[in-house]
Amino acid sequence: MSAKERAAGSVANYVDERTGAAKWMKKNLTKVFPDHWSFMLGEVALYSFIILLLSGTFLTFWFDPSMKEVEYEGNYGPLSGLKMSAAYASTLHISFDIRGGLLMRQIHHWAALLFMVAIVTHLLRVFFTGAFRKPREFNWLLGIGLLTLGIVEGFLGYSLPDDLLSGTGIRIAEAIIQAIPVVGSYLAYFVFGGPFPGEVFIPRIYTVHILLLPGIFLALITVHLMLVWYQKHTQYPGPGRTEKNVVGYPLMPIYMAKAGGFFFIVFGFTAFLGAVASINPIWLFGPYTPAQITAGSQPDWYMGWLDGLVRMAPPLETHAFGHTISWNILIPGLIIPGILFTGMALYPFIESWMTGDKREHHLLDRPRNVPTRTAIGVMSLTFMIVTLLNGGNDIIATHFGLTINQIMWFSRIGVLVLPPIAYIVTKRICLSLQRADRELVLHGKETGRLVMLPHGEFIEVHEELSPEKKWTLTQHEQLPQLEIAQENQSGVRNPKGLRAKLQQRASRAHQEQIEKPSAKDLLELGDGHH
Amino acid sequence: MNFISRYRRSKFFGPALLAAALFILGTTYSVASATTFKAVTPASDKTTLVAEGKELFARGCSSCHGLNAEGGSIAPSLLGVGAASVDFQVGTGRMPMADMSVQASRKTPVYDEAQTAALAAYVASLAPGPASIKSADLAWERSGDTAQGGELFRTNCAMCHNFAGQGGALSQGKYAPSVMGAEPGQIYEAMITGPQSMPVFSDKIITPAEKLSIIKWIKSAEAEPSLGGASLGRTGPVTEGLLSWTLGIGGLIGVAVWLASKAR
Incomplete structure (x- = not known):
């Protein structure tokens, strides 16, 4: 043993004698994780969060969360001498007078956008591969919670500098609060401490933005990761991978190095964006005053779909019992998002009800093998993309020579018509891909080599797949449709008749699939030549 | 002519000859076309x-x-x-x-x-109407106030022309054009005549001095370099979102694919 090893050993021993960490570390540092690029999307979100914490802390050193009116005397000429809130003035101060301040602001904002992008792409990966199935439903719910909080946290951050876009966003948020029937106006007064904009809003959201929500984030992310740790990571199917094992590399040293390196790459990438691309140039927007508004007022992208929904809502309003109900805000601003997020949160339970599958799953699905789920996912995504596009309708109109009215009508109709079309098309594509897989397994790959046989017949040589590939294409389970008795033996209708009928139909839709090649099919074909 | 015969087989001879010919042609043309100056008819009468x-x-x-x-x-x-x-x-x-x-x-x-x-x-x-305004007659550089002009622009113009004067969409395909690159006299004329969908901003609503301030702010916004890197069009968060969904997550997925690829 060299002197160096002896020294390291005695340090480790010293720590172990006091913490008893060796046993725990030995077990957990060798924990195996599967390797796939799509498993690293959640990592991007995690790293963006760390970047947000670090850059955000830097910003708090100089940001003054106050709506006190000050006169700007800083370095940016086009605003000098204007009256503005201390919050806005201090953001200008960070941008123009603090060394590295603008870079940090831009890193913080780019990291926020990437955080949300990463959360959504991670969610899509989890959804389309069926990683939310038992036993991971709670983690799915935690993820939905993190997504929702991320939207709120991002919106509050966008609101803090008190520039013209911030204020416009808050004004719309106030309108949405006011649209809640009966209590809306009281709630708005409560949130703003009086009539809009008041004096208290910026300090309040500052506390929530830098203390409350990051705290909740930390707690939820910790539980989210602990559950991944405890339940073990899912893996893509393949030879040697089962529901009972995990095939991959150990945490120490492979993933320590990979994840550590990836963190710095994400940080570097965000810093690069912050250095080369302007984001939220608040000095151009000007300070907020309720009397002003600018063309192209937009929220950040993760709120864009909500803005798009509000923009496409027809002007509906009713007056009853001395109250006004603004359906044009209430429906797109609260009811539809409520339905969407509830449906998303409950999806694991809905799917297990549809399939009747209550077993644990650790092997992921290939999206084509679960056509209905994939179709539902693409359908929802289509809805979101249409609403998101409508959120940017004015920018799209000016840049592509269209009219706002055309885009709005396209969205109003498209938001209802396109998702069902997307559902049908996706499902058909999935079934076709299943058919292609079956063909591939039974008849091999077309090589494009034409051979003339001695008696003059031409054949194309098909190359048989490797056994590993065949396994991967056929390992999935094809669940039979549920058979729910609609009547009992004496012909009395099932008391839960309607629900049973619904479940039966859902199951029939969900289990629609192309039969995969069975062992018998393969045997009949002999060695795959014919 | 020893000089030419010595070098004419050099591989640089052809390109050099071409460059010389283009230079002579270009110079001749620019000199010739400069002489086709058309005198403006004196419009005294x-x-x-x-x-x-x-x-x-x-x-x-x-x-x-x-x-x-x-x-x-x-x-x-x-x-x-x-x-x-x-x-x-x-x-x-x-x-x-x-x-x-x-x-x-x-x-x-x-x-x-x-x-x-x-x-x-x-x-x-x-019939009587507002007289045309020459850019040279406007003293916006001397008497305008940039900050006040910005405030006025945001109050009166930004709702259609965008916070940085980049223009914006109106209903039914109409639009407020970008004011970048417009001449001061034209900006002034637009304010007093209200072309197309634009309202008239009479001297009672925005005084002549304030109009000059607005022009000064527009010119300052035009000249202002993009301070935080590429400006992304100064149109607000739409292009930022687009960049984060393309270069942003695209680049990071590229890195992830690279990190997760097996060593061969």
């Missing part, structure tokens, strides 16, 4: 100017605006719009319109300065 304008109007404008500028089913009457309006519409190339779309867009002017002045004089002679 007002009546001849009006007559000239009437002639131009009858040929180029009357088919839509009527023989006496009284307007028609497809174009408004020009009585009382003043020289400022003509100078703006014709001087920025908006009139004559390229096509009958919802809005006349800025393009290379069809009439030169003298012709525009003649048209303006003719239209102004029909």
Whole structure:
């Protein structure tokens, strides 16, 4: 043993004698994780969060969360001498007078956008591969919670500098609060401490933005990761991978190095964006005053779909019992998002009800093998993309020579018509891909080599797949449709008749699939030549 | 001629000859074309100017605006719009319109300065209206206040023209154009005449001094370098979101694929 090893050993021993960490570390540092690029999307979100914490802390050193009116005397000429809130003035101060301040602001904002992008792409990966199935439903719910909080946290951050876009966003948020029937106006007064904009809003959201929500984030992310740790990571199917094992590399040293390196790459990438691309140039927007508004007022992208929904809502309003109900805000601003997020949160339970599958799953699905789920996912995504596009309708109109009215009508109709079309098309594509897989397994790959046989017949040589590939294409389970008795033996209708009928139909839709090649099919074909 | 025969087989001879020929041709052309300077007819005589304008109007404008500028089913009457309006519409190339779309867009002017002045004089002679404004006559650089101009711009203009004057969409395909690159005189004329969908900002609403401040702010926004890196069009969060969904997550997924690829 060299002197160096002896020294390291005695340090480790010293720590172990006091913490008893060796046993725990030995077990957990060798924990195996599967390797796939799509498993690293959640990592991007995690790293963006760390970047947000670090850059955000830097910003708090100089940001003054106050709506006190000050006169700007800083370095940016086009605003000098204007009256503005201390919050806005201090953001200008960070941008123009603090060394590295603008870079940090831009890193913080780019990291926020990437955080949300990463959360959504991670969610899509989890959804389309069926990683939310038992036993991971709670983690799915935690993820939905993190997504929702991320939207709120991002919106509050966008609101803090008190520039013209911030204020416009808050004004719309106030309108949405006011649209809640009966209590809306009281709630708005409560949130703003009086009539809009008041004096208290910026300090309040500052506390929530830098203390409350990051705290909740930390707690939820910790539980989210602990559950991944405890339940073990899912893996893509393949030879040697089962529901009972995990095939991959150990945490120490492979993933320590990979994840550590990836963190710095994400940080570097965000810093690069912050250095080369302007984001939220608040000095151009000007300070907020309720009397002003600018063309192209937009929220950040993760709120864009909500803005798009509000923009496409027809002007509906009713007056009853001395109250006004603004359906044009209430429906797109609260009811539809409520339905969407509830449906998303409950999806694991809905799917297990549809399939009747209550077993644990650790092997992921290939999206084509679960056509209905994939179709539902693409359908929802289509809805979101249409609403998101409508959120940017004015920018799209000016840049592509269209009219706002055309885009709005396209969205109003498209938001209802396109998702069902997307559902049908996706499902058909999935079934076709299943058919292609079956063909591939039974008849091999077309090589494009034409051979003339001695008696003059031409054949194309098909190359048989490797056994590993065949396994991967056929390992999935094809669940039979549920058979729910609609009547009992004496012909009395099932008391839960309607629900049973619904479940039966859902199951029939969900289990629609192309039969995969069975062992018998393969045997009949002999060695795959014919 | 020893010099040429010594080098003419060099591999640089051909390109050098070509460069020399292009240089001579280019110089000759620029010298020759510089001499085709057209003298502007001195428009001292007002009546001849009006007559000239009437002639131009009858040929180029009357088919839509009527023989006496009284307007028609497809174009408004020009009585009382003043020289400022003509100078703006014709001087920025908006009139004559390229096509009958919802809005006349800025393009290379069809009439030169003298012709525009003649048209303006003719239209102004029909009924009184605001006089045209020359950029050189505006003292915006000396007397304008940039910060106040920005405040006025955000209060009165940004709702259509965007916070940085980049323009924005209006209903039914109409739009507020970008004010970047517009001449000070044209900006001033636009404010006093209210072209197309734009309202008129009379001197009671925005005083002449304030108008100069607005021009000064526009010019300062135009000259301002993009301080935080690539400007992404100064259109707000839409392009930022687009970049984060393309280069942002695209680049990071690329890295992830690279990290998760097996060593071969």
